[in-house]
Amino acid sequence: MILIYSNTGEWGGVDVLIARLAKYLSDRNRAFRILEPAGSRLRTQLPEKFFVDFCQVDGIAQQVTHVLFPSLAKLRDPNVPWHSLAHAYALAWIVHPNDVFRGFFPFSGRAMDLAGYKAVPVLRALFRSHAKTFDAVFKSLVGKRALVTMDGATERSLRYFVPTLADRPPIVPIPAEVSDAVSALEPRQALVVGYLGRMDSMKWTAIEPFIRTQLAALNSKRPVRLVLVAEGNKVPALKRLCRHHRIECTVRGFMPNDEARHWIASNTHVAVAMGTSALDMAGAGHPCVILDPAAGIFTGPQTKFRYVHETSDCTLGEFRDFPGYVTGRHSLGDCLEPQALQAARVMGRQYVAATHSPVACFIALEGALSRSSATMQEIGTLVLRLMASMHKVKKQPLVRAVAGASWQ
Numbered sequence: 001m002i003l004i005y006s007n008t009g010e011w012g013g014v015d016v017l018i019a020r021l022a023k024y025l026s027d028r029n030r031a032f033r034i035l036e037p038a039g040s041r042l043r044t045q046l047p048e049k050f051f052v053d054f055c056q057v058d059g060i061a062q063q064v065t066h067v068l069f070p071s072l073a074k075l076r077d078p079n080v081p082w083h084s085l086a087h088a089y090a091l092a093w094i095v096h097p098n099d100v101f102r103g104f105f106p107f108s109g110r111a112m113d114l115a116g117y118k119a120v121p122v123l124r125a126l127f128r129s130h131a132k133t134f135d136a137v138f139k140s141l142v143g144k145r146a147l148v149t150m151d152g153a154t155e156r157s158l159r160y161f162v163p164t165l166a167d168r169p170p171i172v173p174i175p176a177e178v179s180d181a182v183s184a185l186e187p188r189q190a191l192v193v194g195y196l197g198r199m200d201s202m203k204w205t206a207i208e209p210f211i212r213t214q215l216a217a218l219n220s221k222r223p224v225r226l227v228l229v230a231e232g233n234k235v236p237a238l239k240r241l242c243r244h245h246r247i248e249c250t251v252r253g254f255m256p257n258d259e260a261r262h263w264i265a266s267n268t269h270v271a272v273a274m275g276t277s278a279l280d281m282a283g284a285g286h287p288c289v290i291l292d293p294a295a296g297i298f299t300g301p302q303t304k305f306r307y308v309h310e311t312s313d314c315t316l317g318e319f320r321d322f323p324g325y326v327t328g329r330h331s332l333g334d335c336l337e338p339q340a341l342q343a344a345r346v347m348g349r350q351y352v353a354a355t356h357s358p359v360a361c362f363i364a365l366e367g368a369l370s371r372s373s374a375t376m377q378e379i380g381t382l383v384l385r386l387m388a389s390m391h392k393v394k395k396q397p398l399v400r401a402v403a404g405a406s407w408q
Contacts, residue, residue, distance in 0.1 A: 003032070004033070006034050008036065011042070011231075024359065034051050036051050058081075061081075066091070067089070069093065071099065072096075072099045080380070082384075083380075086377035087376070089376075093148050093365075095154070097157040098319070101161040104386050105124075106393040117321050127393050134389075139165055142168075150174050155169065174276055174316065174361070175356055176283045176356040179258070189222060192224075192227060192267065194229075196280065197273050197275070198230065205293040206317070207238065208237075214302075219247050226242060226250070227264070228249070229252045260280075270287045271286055274293065275316045278308050283349060286348075287307060287335075288307065289332070290308060292318050294320045299320050302320060305330055308348045308351060309348045
């Protein structure tokens with residue numbers, strides 16, 4: 001039996017991924033369960049028989065042969081039942097370029113929020129002992145084939161954070177479904193741009209400069225409307241920003257994934273997104289421009305853009321301040337030319353079908369899971385060692401005095 005460790009918070013791309021994996025496994029009569037507490041949105045989207053709560057893990061532990069962490073960040077969860085599942089083999093999927101460093105290096109959150117990727121070598125130099133432990137843990141995970149990455153940007157970030165890493169973990173692309181193409185919105189004077197996804201701090205680093213520079217400039221020449229299927233703590237700020245630039249803005253809250261992409265495709269000329277949302281829009285035959293976020297607050301806005309089908313290494317959004325950042329190909333104006341929009345409708349859908357087919361992606365994921373030689377006991381030991389090292393660094397009197405209470 002495969003146990004999928006979820007314990008999700010807010011709804012996002014990982015939840016969509018888990019729901020699609022559950023469908024794939026169920027259709028093929030694979031034995032699996034999703035470890036997810038009651039009351040989450042994910043549990044409303046799938047049959048109850050797919051789930052177990054933490055209090056039920058011991059009852060199925062002997063049946064579990066493999067554990068999948070659909071996000072590396074889940075390894076930090078203090079609720080992971082390492083002991084009960086000690087015998088099972090495990091695999092973690094890195095589905096966010098910064099999870100490796102921000103999750104497992106002290107003070108990296110606040111430092112990267114300020115200085116972006118420039119903070120990485122500074123922190124590694126300041127905390128050399130932890131850097132050695134950090135490198136050893138991730139080299140061990142990669143050596144035991146217990147890690148896979150979602151795209152080229154994530155794989156390059158891993159090697160940047162762990163410069164001593166010699167081996168490259170395999171890429172298992174994010175799956176997306178191709179749906180029936182939706183009729184495009186009829187051309188008219190106003191340009192209607194859609195956005196699908198969360199509206200949290202990370203996404204804000206992509207959408208805020210896009211509105212402030214690109215959409216504001218377009219709105220001075222022709223009316224621009226922005227419609228969003230989004231929820232998150234940055235929604236109020238987004239509405240204020242649109243009012244400031246006199247951009248009409250409509251925000252719909254949560255919608256099931258199929259309904260959300262159909263609604264966006266039916267009500268906009270073009271979509272902007274990143275990650276799973278970008279794939280879903282392109283898979284619906286709707287032109288979708290990828291937005292790139294930033295780690296540091298002093299990063300300049302995105303000026304070059306790409307459609308989903310123009311990406312490489314399955315990359316679905318790359319941090320603009322990453323030293324190996326691969327810029328887009330076109331100005332936004334060029335992306336919005338009628339012939340470019342029409343080409344994106346066809347080529348985006350073809351790209352998703354060829355590169356992100358759920359069946360192909362999940363076959364690759366199952367293969368990676370079966371090849372992992374790391375047990376839950378081994379991974380748990382590595383994670384606890386890494387977290388103990390972080391705790392030790394933060395407890396040093398000089399470090400606490402310099403860092404101050406605001407550093408997390």
